[in-house]
Amino acid sequence: DQQVKQNSPSLSVQEGRISILNCDYTNSMFDYFLWYKKYPAEGPTFLISISSIKDKNEDGRFTVFLNKSAKHLSLHIVPSQPGDSAVYFCAALAGGGNKLTFGTGTQLKVEL
Amino acid sequence: DTGVSQDPRHKITKRGQNVTFRCDPISEHNRLYWYRQTLGQGPEFLTYFQNEAQLEKSRLLSDRFSAERPKGSFSTLEIQRTEQGDSAMYLCASSNQRGSYNEQFFGPGTRLTVL
Numbered sequence: 001d002q003q004v005k006q007n008s009p010s011l012s013v014q015e016g017r018i019s020i021l022n023c024d025y026t027n028s029m030f031d032y033f034l035w036y037k038k039y040p041a042e043g044p045t046f047l048i049s050i051s052s053i054k055d056k057n058e059d060g061r062f063t064v065f066l067n068k069s070a071k072h073l074s075l076h077i078v079p080s081q082p083g084d085s086a087v088y089f090c091a092a093l094a095g096g097g098n099k100l101t102f103g104t105g106t107q108l109k110v111e112l
Numbered sequence: 113d114t115g116v117s118q119d120p121r122h123k124i125t126k127r128g129q130n131v132t133f134r135c136d137p138i139s140e141h142n143r144l145y146w147y148r149q150t151l152g153q154g155p156e157f158l159t160y161f162q163n164e165a166q167l168e169k170s171r172l173l174s175d176r177f178s179a180e181r182p183k184g185s186f187s188t189l190e191i192q193r194t195e196q197g198d199s200a201m202y203l204c205a206s207s208n209q210r211g212s213y214n215e216q217f218f219g220p221g222t223r224l225t226v227l
Binding site: 041049103 | 145147154156170203216218220
C-alpha cells in the first residue's frame with residue numbers, strides 16, 4: 001500500500017528550464033511534507049519542506065506547492081542546473097510523528 | 113565533518129551470519145532513526161530513538177533485528193541469521209526536537225549484500 005506516490009520514475013530537462021516533480025499521497029493524516037535529493041552512494045539530502053497549513057514554500061531555486069484537496073504536491077526547480085541531476089524523493093509525516101513515509105523517487109536528469 | 117556517519121559503508125556476508133552496523137548522529141541531535149532502502153524503492157522506516165529510548169518499531173523489524181542506542185549518542189543495528197532478503201541499503205538519520213516537526217538528516221548508508 002503505497003501511501004506516497006511518485007508516478008514518474010524519470011524526468012529529463014534542459015539546463016536553464018524549469019523542472020517539475022510531482023507527488024501524490026493518499027493518507028489524509030499527512031500534514032507535513034518534505035523533499036529530499038539523493039546522489040548515488042550518498043544518503044538523502046533534505047531540500048525543502050511544507051506544512052499543510054501552507055500552499056507554497058520557496059527557498060532559492062526550489063519551490064514546493066501543496067494542493068490539499070487534490071492530495072498533491074510538486075517541486076519546482078528554476079532554473080535547472082546540471083548539478084541538480086539526482087533522484088528526488090517526496091516524503092510525508094503525520095500527526096507530529098517521526099516516521100517518514102517516502103515515495104519511490106524520480107530520477108531527474110538535467111541536460112546541457 | 114559534523115554530519116551523520118555510518119560504518120561500515122559496505123558489508124558482504126554469507127546467509128546465516130550476524131552483522132552489526134553503527135551510526136553516529138549529528139552531535140546534540142536527540143533523535144535517531146533507522147531506515148532500509150531496497151532497489152527502486154524509497155527508504156522505509158524501521159525504528160527510532162529519542163535519546164536512549166526506542167520509541168517506535170516498524171513491522172518490518174523482525175525478531176532477527178535489534179537496535180540499541182545505549183548512551184543516547186551512537187546507535188547500532190544488528191541483524192542475526194541474515195537472509196538474502198535482508199540485502200539493502202541501511203540508512204541512519206538524526207534530528208533535533210524543535211516544535212512539532214523537524215527535518216531528518218541522513219548518513220551515507222551501509223550497503224548490505226547477503227550471499
